[in-house]
Amino acid sequence: xxxxxxGVDLGGTKTEVGLIGPDNQIRVRQRFPTEDRLxxxxxxxxxxxxxxxxxxxxxxxxxxxxxxxxxxxxxxxGQLLDPPNIPGLHHLPLAARLQERLRVPVCVDHDAKxxxxxEFHYGAGRGEQSxxxxxxxxxxxxxxxxxxxxxxxxxxxxxEFGHTTLxxxxxxxxxxxxxxxxxxxxxxxxARRYAAAQSGENPVLEMNPGVDGQQIALxxxxxxxxxxxxxxxxxxxxxxxxxxxxxLLDIDCYVVGGAVARCGELLLAPARRTVxxxxxxxxxxxxxxxxxxxxxxxxxxxxxxxxxxxxAD
Ligand SMILES: [Zn+2]
Numbered sequence: 001x002x003x004x005x006x007g008v009d010l011g012g013t014k015t016e017v018g019l020i021g022p023d024n025q026i027r028v029r030q031r032f033p034t035e036d037r038l039x040x041x042x043x044x045x046x047x048x049x050x051x052x053x054x055x056x057x058x059x060x061x062x063x064x065x066x067x068x069x070x071x072x073x074x075x076x077x078g079q080l081l082d083p084p085n086i087p088g089l090h091h092l093p094l095a096a097r098l099q100e101r102l103r104v105p106v107c108v109d110h111d112a113k114x115x116x117x118x119e120f121h122y123g124a125g126r127g128e129q130s131x132x133x134x135x136x137x138x139x140x141x142x143x144x145x146x147x148x149x150x151x152x153x154x155x156x157x158x159x160e161f162g163h164t165t166l167x168x169x170x171x172x173x174x175x176x177x178x179x180x181x182x183x184x185x186x187x188x189x190x191a192r193r194y195a196a197a198q199s200g201e202n203p204v205l206e207m208n209p210g211v212d213g214q215q216i217a218l219x220x221x222x223x224x225x226x227x228x229x230x231x232x233x234x235x236x237x238x239x240x241x242x243x244x245x246x247x248l249l250d251i252d253c254y255v256v257g258g259a260v261a262r263c264g265e266l267l268l269a270p271a272r273r274t275v276x277x278x279x280x281x282x283x284x285x286x287x288x289x290x291x292x293x294x295x296x297x298x299x300x301x302x303x304x305x306x307x308x309x310x311x312a313d
Contacts, residue, residue: 003022003060003061003062003063004019004020004021004022004027004055004058004060004061004062004063005019005020005062005063005064005065005066005304005307005308005311006018006019006020006051006062006064006065006066006303006304006307007020007026007066007067007068007114007299007300007301007302007303007304007307008047008065008066008067008068008300008303009067009068009111009114009296009299009300009303010034010043010047010067010068010069010086010094011034011069011070011111012034012036012070012083012085012086013033013034014031014032014033014034015031015032015033015034015043015046015047016029016030016031016296016299016300017029017030017031017047017050017051017054018297018300018304019051019054019055019058019062020300020301020304021058021060024121024122024301024304026297026300026301027058028054028057028058029054029300030050030053030054032046032050034086035088036086036087036088036089037087037088038088039088039089040088040089040092040094040097043089043092044092044094044097044098044101045101047067047098048098048101048102051065051102062102062104063104063307063311064104064105064106064107064307064308064310064311065098065102065104065105065106065107065303065307066106066107066108066109066114066302066303066304066305066306066307066310067094067095067098067106067107067108067109067303068108068109068110068111068113068114068115068299068302068303069083069086069089069094069108069110069111070083070084070085070086070110070111071083071110071111071112071141072110072156072157073108073109073110074156075107075108075109075110075152075156077093077095078093078094078095078096078106078107078108079091079092079093079094079095079096079108080092080094080108094106094108095107095108105307105310105311106307106310107306107307107309107310109303109306110143110159111299112133112135112141112142112143112159113143113150113159113302114298114299114302114303114306115133115135115143115257115292115294115298115299115302116131116132116133116142116143116144116145116150116255116298116302117143117145117150117301117302117305117306118294118297118298118299118300118301118302118303118305119131119133119255119257119292119293119294119298119302120133120145120148121301121302121305122294122298122301122305123255123292123293123294123298123301124255124290124291124292124293124294125145125253125255125290128252128253129147129148130145130146130147130148130249130251130252130253131145131251131253131254131255132144132145132245132249132251132253132254132255133145133255133257133292134161134238134242134254134255134256134257134258135256135257135258135261136185136186136187136238136256136257136258136259136260136261136267137186137187137213137258137259137260138186138187138188138213138259139162139182139186140161140162140181140182140185140186140258141159141160141161141162142159142161142245143159144158144159144249144251146249146251161181161241161245162180162181162182162185162186163175163177163180163181163182164180164181164241165177165178165179165180165181166179166180166181166183166184166237166240166241167179167184170183170184171183171189181237181241184233184234184237184238185234185237185238185260186213186260187212187213187214187216187259187260188212188213189213190213190216190217190230190231190234190260191212191213191215191216193230193233194216194219194226194227194230197226197229197230198226213259213260214259214260214262216230216231216260217231217259217260217262217263217266217267218263220263220266221263221266228266231263231266231267231270232266232270233270234260234267234270235266235267235268235269235270235271235274236270236271236273236274238256238267238268238270238271238274238289239270239271239272239273239274239275239277239278239289240274240278242254242271242275242287242289243274243275243276243277243278243279243283243284243287244278244279246275246279246283246284246286246287247279247280247283250283252286252287252288253288253290254287254288254289254290255290255291255292256268256271256289256290256291256292257291257292257294257295257298258292261291261292264291268289268290268291271289272287272289275287275289
């Protein structure tokens with residue numbers, strides 16, 4: 001009889017459930033639309049039903065469940081707070097509801113932190129003492145793993161990296177400030193910068209007026225010179241930001257994931273080049289900026305790791 005744990009990545013549009021074996025491999029998985037407008041009872045039931053269905057395909061039993069969601073989340077109470085892109089599930093005590101339904105311990109945490117834990121234990125950060133995980137997608141966030149522990153801050157608000165200022169004369173950000181990291185790096189901002197810079201003759205943009213960050217990454221991979229330049233600027237901004245983090249934290253390893261980071265070296269190479277110009281030589285020479293290794297599986301594996309901690313307590 002082997003014991004399994006479950007990872008659940010509850011996102012704004014889709015939810016993924018994975019059963020993870022003692023060898024930390026995701027053995028079976030299921031994806032379904034989150035449809036938060038159906039309300040809390042529905043999502044709890046659909047997650048529980050998915051776990052029960054997947055469990056039938058495996059020997060052994062499920063012993064704990066880890067869930068991650070976009071923030072803000074109260075990890076101590078296992079409750080969602082008011083994540084803007086899941087309005088139908090605000091203030092849902094998800095851990096308690098799932099625990100009642102499944103009769104196993106359940107924890108809930110922030111998705112960037114869970115993904116950071118996944119990369120730290122099973123991905124690009126394996127074997128590191130400390131690591132920072134930076135997610136570059138619709139927004140920009142990070143998880144600090146100092147000596148293997150998540151650094152949460154006094155109010156569990158640490159990691160709002162996207163809204164730290166890189167240029168005080170920069171573009172006006174949605175948060176009210178100017179020149180935030182997000183205005184240089186996030187998918188929507190890359191798309192905005194691309195649209196502003198291009199002449200209006202680009203056929204791809206004419207076909208897809210709602211071009212997003214992932215498409216900019218794709219265009220750059222195909223050699224589109226404007227997209228390459230925009231990603232290079234973004235990479236340099238990332239390098240400056242990482243240099244500041246390294247000076248502050250004295251952590252060497254920075255793992256970058258998220259939709260925009262799928263373009264890999266087009267973003268990371270300029271970041272690496274820029275770090276030494278904005279840090280002490282002794283600090284900058286130790287910094288390593290790495291591509292994530294687990295893609296979206298990082299979240300499920302991080303949730304599984306958190307679930308195993310419930311059993312260890
Ligand atoms: Zn901002």
